[in-house]
Amino acid sequence: MTREVLRRKGLEHPGGALPAQAADRAGQLALFEEPGDRARYHTVEAVLPEIERCLKCGLCRSVCPVYAEIRDESGSARGKIAMVEALREAGLSLSRTFGDKLSQCLNCKACMEACPSGIKVDEVVLAARAEIFTRGHFPFLKKFIFRNLLKRGRLLPPVSRALALVERKILKGLPPSSPYRMLLPLVKLDKDRTLPIFAPKTFMDEYGEIVGPKATPRMRVGFFVGCATNLIYTNVGRAVLRTLVGEGIEVVIPRDQGCCGMPVYTSGDRETGGALASRNFKAFERHKVDAIVIACASCGAALKSDYEKILGLGPGGLGAKVYDFSEFLAKHSKLKFGRDRSDTVRVTYHFPCHLSRGQGVRDAPRKVLGALPQVDFIEMVEAERCCGGAGTFSLSHYDLSRGIGRRKASYIAASGAEVVATSCPSCMMQLEDMLRRNHLPQRVVHLAELVAACYPPLEETVLE
Amino acid sequence: MGDGGLVARLREIIGSEHVLAGEAAVAEYLSDAAGVNCPPNEIAFPDAVVKPAGSEEVLRIVALALDCGIALVPRGGGTGLWGGATATKGCIVVSTERMTAGPEIHRDDLYAVVGPGVITGRFRREVERHGLFYPIDPASEDSSTVGGNVAEGATGMRGIKYGSTRNYVLGLEVVTPEARLINVGARTVKSVAGYDLTRLLVGSEGTLGIITSVTLKVLPLPQERRWLAFGFPDRVRAAEAASEIVAAGFAPSALEMMEATLLVEFDGPRSVCEEEASKVKKMLEAGRGISVGGEGEGEEAERAEKVEKVWQTRRRVLGDLIKGSAAVMIRTLRVPKAKLGVMVEMAGGAARKHGVGLVIFGHVGQGLIHAALVAGSPDRDALDRAAGMVSELTGECTGLGGAVQGEMEIRTGRMPAPKILTGAVGLEVMRKIKAAFDPKGIMNPGKMSYDT
Numbered sequence: 001m002t003r004e005v006l007r008r009k010g011l012e013h014p015g016g017a018l019p020a021q022a023a024d025r026a027g028q029l030a031l032f033e034e035p036g037d038r039a040r041y042h043t044v045e046a047v048l049p050e051i052e053r054c055l056k057c058g059l060c061r062s063v064c065p066v067y068a069e070i071r072d073e074s075g076s077a078r079g080k081i082a083m084v085e086a087l088r089e090a091g092l093s094l095s096r097t098f099g100d101k102l103s104q105c106l107n108c109k110a111c112m113e114a115c116p117s118g119i120k121v122d123e124v125v126l127a128a129r130a131e132i133f134t135r136g137h138f139p140f141l142k143k144f145i146f147r148n149l150l151k152r153g154r155l156l157p158p159v160s161r162a163l164a165l166v167e168r169k170i171l172k173g174l175p176p177s178s179p180y181r182m183l184l185p186l187v188k189l190d191k192d193r194t195l196p197i198f199a200p201k202t203f204m205d206e207y208g209e210i211v212g213p214k215a216t217p218r219m220r221v222g223f224f225v226g227c228a229t230n231l232i233y234t235n236v237g238r239a240v241l242r243t244l245v246g247e248g249i250e251v252v253i254p255r256d257q258g259c260c261g262m263p264v265y266t267s268g269d270r271e272t273g274g275a276l277a278s279r280n281f282k283a284f285e286r287h288k289v290d291a292i293v294i295a296c297a298s299c300g301a302a303l304k305s306d307y308e309k310i311l312g313l314g315p316g317g318l319g320a321k322v323y324d325f326s327e328f329l330a331k332h333s334k335l336k337f338g339r340d341r342s343d344t345v346r347v348t349y350h351f352p353c354h355l356s357r358g359q360g361v362r363d364a365p366r367k368v369l370g371a372l373p374q375v376d377f378i379e380m381v382e383a384e385r386c387c388g389g390a391g392t393f394s395l396s397h398y399d400l401s402r403g404i405g406r407r408k409a410s411y412i413a414a415s416g417a418e419v420v421a422t423s424c425p426s427c428m429m430q431l432e433d434m435l436r437r438n439h440l441p442q443r444v445v446h447l448a449e450l451v452a453a454c455y456p457p458l459e460e461t462v463l464e
Numbered sequence: 465m466g467d468g469g470l471v472a473r474l475r476e477i478i479g480s481e482h483v484l485a486g487e488a489a490v491a492e493y494l495s496d497a498a499g500v501n502c503p504p505n506e507i508a509f510p511d512a513v514v515k516p517a518g519s520e521e522v523l524r525i526v527a528l529a530l531d532c533g534i535a536l537v538p539r540g541g542g543t544g545l546w547g548g549a550t551a552t553k554g555c556i557v558v559s560t561e562r563m564t565a566g567p568e569i570h571r572d573d574l575y576a577v578v579g580p581g582v583i584t585g586r587f588r589r590e591v592e593r594h595g596l597f598y599p600i601d602p603a604s605e606d607s608s609t610v611g612g613n614v615a616e617g618a619t620g621m622r623g624i625k626y627g628s629t630r631n632y633v634l635g636l637e638v639v640t641p642e643a644r645l646i647n648v649g650a651r652t653v654k655s656v657a658g659y660d661l662t663r664l665l666v667g668s669e670g671t672l673g674i675i676t677s678v679t680l681k682v683l684p685l686p687q688e689r690r691w692l693a694f695g696f697p698d699r700v701r702a703a704e705a706a707s708e709i710v711a712a713g714f715a716p717s718a719l720e721m722m723e724a725t726l727l728v729e730f731d732g733p734r735s736v737c738e739e740e741a742s743k744v745k746k747m748l749e750a751g752r753g754i755s756v757g758g759e760g761e762g763e764e765a766e767r768a769e770k771v772e773k774v775w776q777t778r779r780r781v782l783g784d785l786i787k788g789s790a791a792v793m794i795r796t797l798r799v800p801k802a803k804l805g806v807m808v809e810m811a812g813g814a815a816r817k818h819g820v821g822l823v824i825f826g827h828v829g830q831g832l833i834h835a836a837l838v839a840g841s842p843d844r845d846a847l848d849r850a851a852g853m854v855s856e857l858t859g860e861c862t863g864l865g866g867a868v869q870g871e872m873e874i875r876t877g878r879m880p881a882p883k884i885l886t887g888a889v890g891l892e893v894m895r896k897i898k899a900a901f902d903p904k905g906i907m908n909p910g911k912m913s914y915d916t
Contacts, residue, residue, distance in 0.1 A: 052875065053786060056497035058543045058607030062583070071515075071561050072484075072492075073542070079492035086491040090509070097488035116783025 003408035041127035042270065044087055051081045051118040051124055060111035060121070065386045066104055069403040074101040077111035077121040083356060084128055099132050104400065106393055107266055108353040108386035124131045126266060126310055133268030146264045146272050148226075153258040153279070157202045160231040164198035173197055176436075190398050194433040196232045203230045203237035211241055212463045219332065220250045222289040224280070224303065224322075227259050227295040228425030236425065239452035240295050240325060245462050246455030247333055251293075254283040254288035260299040263392050265310055277307050291332075295448050297352035297424035298391060300359055325354060325448050326423060330364040337454045344376040347450065348417035350408070350431060351384040352424035365423060365447060372450055380415035382408075389430025405434035413440050421447045470532055471512055474556070479525045482562065484513040493539065493557045493884045498547035508553035515562045518579075519637060519645055519676035522558065526674065526906075527643040529556060535909050536641075538670040540580065543604045545872060548616065548669045548911055558674055559852025560611050566723065567679070569594050574682050575634055575651050580611025580675045595744045597685040599626035599717075603779060609674045617667030622729075624829035625717040626683075630666045637677035638665060641902035651679055664897070668909040672901045686731035689717070690741045693756035693774040696749050699824050700812065703750055704805035706828040711802065714744055719829025722778045726753070726828075781825050786874055789821070789838040793850050794859060796826070796870035797833045804828055810860045811835050818853040820846075832869065839876075847876055 041047045060077035061067045074081035083101060086092040100260030102125060111121050132138070148154050167173065171180045174195055181191045189195070203225055221244065229237045244251050257280050265273030278301070284292060294300040303322045307313045330337065349369060355361050362384075369377045388394065413418050413433065420431060420442050431444045455461070471485040484490050493513045511534065516522045529536050539549040539559045551557050560581035567578040567590055574596070578587055585605035601620035602608060608618070614636070619628035635649025649662035665672055696702040703726045709719060709728070718729035728744060730737045745755055756774055757767035775783075785792055799807045808824055811833075812908045815822035821838040835857060839846040858868050898912065 055603055055783070055786065056495070056543060056785075058541050059604075061541075062585070062606035073561075074492050074558075078542075082492040082494060083488075086487075086494060090487075090491070090494070092487050092491055095488045097486065098491075103487075115785075116780055118783075118787055419805075 002230065004425060043131045044084055044128050047084065047124045047127045048088060050120060051084060053119055054078065054081045055117055056082075057116060059114045059116065062327040063110040063114045065106060065108060065110070065388065065404045065407075066400065068407075069400055071102070075104060077115070077119070077125075080105065080121070080125060080128075081119070084124065087128075094132055094137065095133060095464050099129075099137055102128055103131070106353070106386050106388070106390040106404075108390065109357040110353070110384075113357060123309065126268075129266070129268035130270050131268075133270075138268065142267065143269065146267070146269055150259045150261075150264060151272050151275055151446055153256075156227070156231065156258075157205060158368075160198050160202060161200065164200045167195075167197050168200065184243070188463050192437065194436045195397070196228075196429050196432075198232055199234040201234075203234040204255065206234065207237075207253060209255050210250065210252055211245060212379070213245045213248050213461055214463045215248060217250035218248045219286070219290045220252065221328070222252045222254065222284050222287060222292040224257060224260070224284075224292055224294045224299055225253060226294065226299040226425070228429075229295060233425045233446065234426065236295055236446045236448055238458065239446065240293065242452040242455050242458045242461075243325075243329070243448060244293065245458060246452075249332075252287045252289055254287060257283040260296075260302040261311075262298050262302045262306065265306070266391070270311060274311050274313065277302075277311050277313050281313070290323070290327060292322045293328050295323060295423065295446065297324065297355035297358065298425070298426060300324045301354035304359055324364065324423060325359050325451075326358060326364040326368045327359075327361050329451065330367045335360065335368065337373050339372060339378075341373055342447065344374055345419055346378055346417045347375045347419045347421050348378045348380040348412060348415040349383060349447070350380070350387060350412070350420055350422040350427060352422060352427045353384070353386050353390075355423050356384045365421075368447065369421065372454060375450060378383055378415050380417070380420075381411045383411075385411070387427050387430045387434070389426045391426050394430055394433075401430070402434070402437065406438060409434040409438045409440055412442055413438075417442060419443045419444050419445055419450075421450055423447050470528075470534065470556075473528055474512055474514055474525065475634050477528065478516050478521050482515040482517075484515075485511070488555065489513070490551075490557070493542070493559065494551050496539070496542045496544045496547065496549035498545055498550055508551050508555070509558045510551040510555045513557040513559060515559045517562050518565070519639060522639045522674050522676055523556060523643055523645060525556070526639050529906050530641075530643055530904060531559060533738050533904070533906070535906050536674070537908055537911075538611075538615070538674045540609035540615065541583070541604065541607045543608045544546060544612060544616055546616070546780070548667065549612075552910060559891065560609060560675075561586040561609070563676060567591065569596065569682075570651075571596065572685070573651065575679055576682055577651075577677060577679050578610055580609060580614070580678055582610050584608055584610050584613055585694045591682055596682040597684050598632070598682050600629050600632060603782070610678050610680070614666055614675060614678055615668065615670050619830075621718045621720060621827060622676065623827060624719055625715060625731075630663060631679045633662055633666050633678065635679035636662055636665055636675055638673040638675050640673045641904065641907040645676075646673075649679065669911055671898060671912045673907060686717075686733075688734040688737045689729060689731045690737045691768075691775060692728045692730075692741055692745065692773050693771045694726045694728070694745075694753040695756060696726065696753055697880065700805050700809045701752055703808040703824075703828065703833075705748055705753055707802050707804045708747065708751065709744060710829065712747060714740060716740070716744075716829060718827075719776055720826070721828040721833070722774075722781055722825040725756075725774060725778075727775055727778055778825065781823070785823060785836055785838060790841045791839040791847065791876045792872075792874040793837040793847075793854065793876050794840075794866055794872040794874075795835050795837075795860045796867055796872075797835060797852055798869040799831050799833055799861065799864060801828075801831045803866070804831070804833065807833060807861065807864060807866070814853050814856045814860070815886055818849045818856070820850050820853045831866075850876075 045407050056078060058078050064076045067075035105125050107122055184191045225237055241251055241365035243382055259276050261273040261276035349365055369375055387408045388401040422428060435442050474483045479842045486511050488508050490513045514525055521906055535552055535555040537551055537555045537557045539557050563579040563581040565579035567576040567587055569576045587610055591598045599622045601622060602618045614628050614633055617630055634651055637647050639645055702721055705726055706719060706721055716728050717731040720727040757770040761767050823836040826832045826834040837850040845888050
């Protein structure tokens with residue numbers, strides 16, 4: 001592939017310089033090379049030095065949620081590393097089975113925390129998936145959705161509105177007793193699962209590009225919305241705006257931002273992932289902002305670190321300015337909400353994997369929740385354990401996802417909380433489904449929704 | 465090789481979801497931790513990996529293996545460093561992952577019965593919830609299994625006071641290589657009918673049968689546990705201090721060394737712990753030791769945290785060494801406890817002479833020192849120098865009345881030497897015992913050290 005082709009495909013480095021490209025053996029393309037740390041691993045060959053350090057101690061197994069369910073070595077990081085080793089050293093071939101086993105990973109990074117050798121298991125697994133993808137072993141429908149829907153971006157809102165129409169008007173929100181549920185298995189969905197309801201209007205269609213306070217703003221931040229908030233949980237987006245505007249901050253919501261790309265590149269399609277990332281870079285570059293705020297932990301991990309270490313895009317400039325919503329508040333807000341505690345609700349917090357281990361953010365949510373006057377914050381056991389949602393994982397591996405989620409649901413119930421808050425819409429979807437399936441009464445909210453309740457309604461503070 | 469008939473018959477015995485066959489399906493079960501260092505010259509794919517639920521199924525699997533003349537490789541957590549669970553060509557790997565029955569805890573009679581596939585750490589914690597104590601805590605306890613620990617005769621940090629797995633196995637249920645089920649041992653401490661087959665089987669590395677149930681002795685949980693840490697000016701002084709602790713008649717439950725640091729644990733009734741701890745502290749401080757987390761270093765919780773950090777460093781030392789070096793060669797030296805300082809001094813001298821990096825750590829209270837020779841790069845020259853140092857070290861150690869107890873090689877490209885320390889006649893007797901148990905030679909062939 002020539003540099004010209006790379007430029008046309010939108011893989012040009014935003015800083016102007018084109019990344020070097022190198023053709024790897026057997027037609028695999030190493031997209032980026034040099035300088036330094038970026039994008040080390042696109043192929044199985046490249047990860048061999050990383051996995052050399054595996055001691056086979058198996059400590060990863062003791063924390064892996066997948067292993068806990070399936071009790072098969074392939075579920076753990078150690079098993080996956082052994083498979084990758086066998087690929088190169090024992091002449092094992094890439095096969096359907098191999099790909100299936102590699103897909104049984106939540107990317108929750110618990111194994112990385114436990115590993116005494118500090119192996120970057122996420123990069124290893126994702127590199128293997130990238131190689132499988134470049135060799136053409138990939139489900140057609142998924143590829144189609146990634147390349148034509150997510151990449152195009154503009155097609156998403158109409159599709160989403162159509163889905164919203166069907167869900168709300170025809171399927172009437174699909175209550176548990178609805179006869180339409182019998183049709184769900186036809187689209188490979190479990191008939192009893194709680195499905196998210198698409199919003200009739202996307203979040204970005206509801207608001208303009210700049211939303212600011214009446215008074216002179218003290219800061220200007222960009223808001224990276226993310227697909228789930230844009231298409232489904234628009235109330236989360238509203239809560240973020242209400243909070244930030246209430247804090248006297250002007251919010252920029254660049255219109256040409258799109259999907260962060262995580263479902264795409266974690267499946268192995270780094271080319272499309274790179275294109276999505278580049279588009280997001282360009283969208284935010286045009287606006288001068290002091291920071292970028294994100295309310296989805298996965299989008300946060302994508303922008304802060306994956307863009308650089310998986311896709312080889314940089315510089316870390318974009319990453320350095322990105323904050324999770326709770327992180328941003330902990331840093332830039334005095335968090336003074338008064339002490340009225342007459343009507344408190346017991347709230348526990350589930351840490352999205354991509355927030356705690358993916359971004360190293362652990363104190364901020366606790367600090368923020370602790371400051372809210374209406375919240376009586378309770379810690380839950382294993383608050384950082386994966387809920388089993390993992391984005392599209394709960395679609396492709398629903399039984400496994402349910403098994404993992406059941407444990408999390410029991411911890412939520414055991415905490416004695418009435419509400420579970422979290423910072424990721426994907427987790428929200430999963431927790432909602434798991435609580436309902438296990439007949440538990442707790443409600444699921446995004447942390448931003450609890451925070452926003454402490455600020456005046458947007459109508460009162462926003463500059464028209 | 466793919467023997468379709470074999471796989472079909474295995475599926476009939478335990479159900480197809482518990483039989484893995486085909487290269488892609490079994491790839492994760494090729495080796496245990498020994499494969500880390502030196503991938504076998506010929507990577508061998510097993511014909512199948514099976515996960516039986518209990519002794520019934522194991523019996524039928526062994527019978528089938530006998531019938532077909534196929535080797536069996538038992539596997540627990542796959543964390544062993546000796547290759548015991550590494551697959552051989554055309555074998556059936558028998559994983560105990562599903563044999564997780566129990567533990568059945570008998571509080572008053574101080575024993576527990578547990579399936580071989582139970583993770584040791586999990587067993588230990590379960591037993592502690594009942595106010596009981598299983599003191600064998602290998603570093604791998606969160607991923608190794610009780611059965612695997614028995615097969616390898618594992619020990620942990622508390623060996624100085626509590627011994628090894630060998631001292632806690634009261635009885636075993638085993639499927640022999642002739643597809644017969646035997647129960648050896650008893651549920652009481654004393655039982656002297658016939659030969660002590662239980663102790664023979666402990667440490668037999670899966671070559672005499674497949675363990676399907678384990679009866680373990682447990683102790684009452686000590687009332688209190690106290691942890692101390694001391695820094696010394698250099699590691700020779702630290703090693704000498706360890707000898708002094710032993711000579712003075714203290715009975716810590718753990719006595720560990722890591723370079724110039726000593727870690728001491730006492731357990732037992734609270735008053736005894738406190739007294740012992742304060743006496744040891746006085747003695748070591750008089751001998752140039754500096755107490756970590758001593759008085760005046762903040763609140764009790766802070767001080768305890770400081771001590772805990774030192775212990776964590778000790779637990780993580782192997783991983784840290786590997787992270788930081790290109791290759792590591794470890795020799796476990798058994799040294800008379802009075803000679804620890806001398807040994808450490810000699811090792812340091814040899815390291816300087818050969819220009820090799822050296823890190824010393826280990827269960828000094830048990831007379832065990834790990835001498836870790838680290839290389840910054842895996843080049844031939846560095847490894848040769850390390851090998852040179854090792855022979856000098858071995859000579860010095862035996863000269864002091866000790867022995868090389870074990871080896872561990874990481875990315876040096878050499879396999880560890882076999883661990884048998886008995887002479888030629890002893891080996892002969894062992895071969896005969898093996899033949900008596902396993903006339904057809906199907907149970908983990910080629911694995912027992914005497915096979916090399």
